[in-house]
Amino acid sequence: MRQSLILRLARIRRPVATSAPARLFRRLRAIAVGATAAAGLVAASPEGGAAHEIPRSVAVIAYLKPEGNTYRIVARVPLEAMRDIQWPLRGPGYLELAHLDTLLRDGVKIWIADNIRLYEGARLVEPATIANARVSLQSDRSFETYATAVAHFREKPLPPETDLAWQQAIVDLELVYQVESASSRFSIAPTLARLGVRTTTVLHFLPASGGEHTFTYLGDPGLVHLEPRWFQAAGQFISLGFEHILGGLDHLLFIICLVIPFRRLRPLIVIATSFTAAHSVTMVASALGYAPTALWFPPLVEVLIAASIVYTALENIIGARMERRWMIAFGFGLVHGFGFSFALRESLQFAGNHLAVSLAMFNVGVEIGQVFVLLLAVPALNWLFRRIPERAGTIVASALVAHVAWHWMADRWGEFRSFRIEPPALDAAFAVMVFRAALLVAVLAAAVWAGRPMIARVLTGGARGRAAPG
Secondary structure, eight states: OHHHHHHHHHHSOOOSOOOHHHHHHHHHHHHHHHHHHHHHHHHHSTTOOOOOOOOSEEEEEEEEEEETTEEEEEEEEEGGGSOSOOOOEETTTEEOGGGOHHHHHHHHHHHTGGGEEEEETTEEOOOOEEEEEEEEOTTOOGGGSHHHHHHHTTSOOOOTTOOOBGGGOEEEEEEEEEOSOTTSOEEEEEOOGGGSSEEEEEEEEOOTTSOOEEEEEESOOOSEESSOOHHHHHHHHHHHHHHHHHHOHHHHHHHHHHHSSOOSHHHHHHHHHHHHHHHHHHHHHHHTTOSOOSTTHHHHHHHHHHHHHHHHHHHHHHOOBHHHHHHHHHHHHHHHHHHHHHHHHHHGGGSTTOHHHHHHHHHHHHHHHHHHHHHHHHHHHHHHHTTSOHHHHHHHHHHHHHHHHHHHHHHHHHHHHTSOOOOOOOSHHHHHHHHHHHHHHHHHHHHHHHHHHHHHHHHTTTOOSBOOOO
């Protein structure tokens, strides 16, 4: 048969000459035939037809429980988050459940098990064994508790004839690690953010001593100490505070604006101390739940932070006075403290039983970040003002900062206006909140009033009272 086919092909005479349009037509026809054949092969293949785009939003639910010499993780993830795997399909896109077991375990290993590192103390635990992996319907409610999630694996799987679209399937999995003792202190480093554009994980830790700790985070959290010691919480929150201040451009611009006209040691100490004292008060109060919880409050704080930069920059242009600048730093520091607390509030879940230590160390991290910025900014400004008139440089730099902050303020104001502010209910809870706010304002005002003479003595010890003219 093969020889006869070759002979037939040999008898076909090649045309001596053809026109360019004819050659172009044949090439296009060959391309079309090839594309049609390839599409037919893909459609006919039992493993074809499943698109693998990155899901926009992925939710992961996981339970972690040490028992004896084993550490068990049961988790639920969407099947579509496990990409680059051609799931066996039938009909209009239903999963071939009878041919899914091996591919499902491969997907769990590649996308889940290989991206979770478990530590027992400082020791990295050996990779997990995949004890179970199955698909479930989205309506399945087994993962409401750890007990029902584990019991789910003892039930019969879905019947092979179930019509389940692959985009709507849920993967339930069980990973088992071998550990030395269930009473050890464990840490986990999951890197599951690549499952989707936005991956949210709800992690329930059930320690051997009883109880349950729930962590909810977006993306990859880094190394999570499930039962942190005080020094672990301290180190984590120092790093968090340092990263937050360096990552917040609006906070940095405000700090630089504060010190542009005052770059000697004593004014710097007074301004930095005033700003630190103020934002520490509102940061801790807000993190402990003493701030408004309405949805419009964070956008309002962002507007006020931008407004603080605009005001400080304009005051630099007009002519800042040292006897006012420390009070400006204190007043606006109260606003910036709320901004710090929004990042801190979500991270307190990682503090364990060391809330006070974590709050204090976050503030320490923020202060280290501020000092680091000032150590870079002040020499840079001094170098600049040795080459151009100081007054002119102050005006130009402040005008640029004011321009940027004005656009921030306008954009954030537009976002704030999109929220509908409902009048508060005049009840006992509202009265308590007003009383607390009034008491806090009174204490802060008394502290500022009492501190004015001491600060005046510090400033008259050699610091400049006014911005030096250019």
